[in-house]
Amino acid sequence: MKIALPSNGTHVDGHFGHCEFFTILTLDDAQNIVARETVTPPPGCGCKSNIVSTLVEKGVSVMLAGNMGQGAVNLLEANHIQVVRGCSGPIDDVVAQWLAGKIQDQQIVCDHVDCGHHESPDAN
Template sequence: MKIAVSTNGTQIDDHFGHCEAYTIFVVNEKKEIESTEILPSESGCGCKSNIASVLQNKGVNILIAGSMGDGALNVLNTHGIKVLRGNSGEARRKVDEFLDGKLADSGITCMLHGDQGHTCSH
């Protein structure tokens, strides 16, 4: 299993579309993290980038994120990536919570488009 987390350093980024990178955790069948990979984020809005295809091609099954708009959520889901929104804090800790069955999607969609310098016009 591969779990991606939208990150800024070791922390979950507040907004998926503005993250610095995606930290990909490779997890074995014993639910142990075997390795990590840092995938730098392209500039621009996450929902209009090709990040869903890139993550899918890398074998990512799960994405843990802070806030996210409907566009990005729909694109990721279409690529077979389950999204868990509404998270914050250290990325590795949240992956451990997920592996322990203690993490779920908040179900809350980001409504900040147009705020905080977001300029992708949707």
């Protein structure tokens, strides 16, 4: 199984579409991490880039993320990548908690107004 996490250093980034890079972890059948790689996303918002197709090509089946817009959720799910939102903290801790069943999808969807990544259309 391969798990991807939007990352900023060694922590899960709070927003899928604006992360520094994606950490992709390969787990064996015993759920041990056997490989780790990073993928730098193209510039721009994640749902409007080719990052989802890149993750699919790499065999990712789970996305553990802090938050993301509905466009990204739709693209990931349409490509058979399970989305788990509401994750935060060090990458290895988040993966361990998810594997232990302690993290469930919080169904948090960013509207790009409150997350600070895009200005509100009403902003002066």
